[in-house]
Amino acid sequence: MYERKIQPSLNCGLDLIAEVIYGKWKIRLLWFIHQGSKRPSELQRKIPDASRRVLNMQLKELEEHELVAKIIYPQVPPKVEYNLTTFGQTLIPVIAALGKWGDEHEEHLRMVILKNLKGPA
Amino acid sequence: MYERKIQPSLNCGLDLIAEVIYGKWKIRLLWFIHQGSKRPSELQRKIPDASRRVLNMQLKELEEHELVAKIIYPQVPPKVEYNLTTFGQTLIPVIAALGKWGDEHEEHLRMVILKNLKGPA
């Protein structure tokens, strides 16, 4: 497992929230779980751009940070469900605000993002 | 300059906002500029953990994404100021919501973050 070499700053609310929501897919995971997609395979279908591995890793971190709870049903083939914890639910309005801003400014955002994409021609 | 090899997903509001606010220091830069620290040297003093180079790079991206505007005063020694654009200002309430959540849950957050830090003993 990777070990950090640089300690994070935890000076203010912005630092703290960053520690738990940074990660390419974390916010979307929380959002989809909130919307009712709780099984890993569902989440993977919702977010096909992400590799299975990362989703697992990020779910693990969300769990460690107590934003989601994992239920493993003792079945074969395995069945697993993630649910938001009470704590995780408090984050939903904040994520909603992020998504709302993105939706409201979709046109402008697409424009400036595409204009500045540094990518292969 | 680094060129992306993987194109970003831009499917929903959450994807779009992520494109412009991801970056270790971007949110804090926006916040401090909003609070009145507008000159690069002020921002560097506010965020001493960040290297000067990255702050410049992230400010450049914020500028490309039209969240901040840069004014270069034709003076020597040089004077530069960043201001939020009208567009950038619309993001402030969202950032405030992030910081508020982080502040409100500071104790719990510190606890789960420190508990799970993967770092050198």
Add this chain to the structure above:
DNA sequence: TCATATAGGGATAAATTTTTCTCATTTGAA
């Protein structure tokens, strides 16, 4: 004259995150 403040960029290294590939397990369906 020398250090400091101002602002920024190139090159390169290091850190971190994400992807890709592979393997393991069990049930049910074709």
Add this chain to the structure above:
DNA sequence: TTCAAATGAGAAAAATTTATCCCTATATGA
């Protein structure tokens, strides 16, 4: 019997981001 669906993890590579180091330029104050 062979394949797909489920879930998950290790190893290694690739991608991306951030840090470090060094250089430029000029005015001011000690």
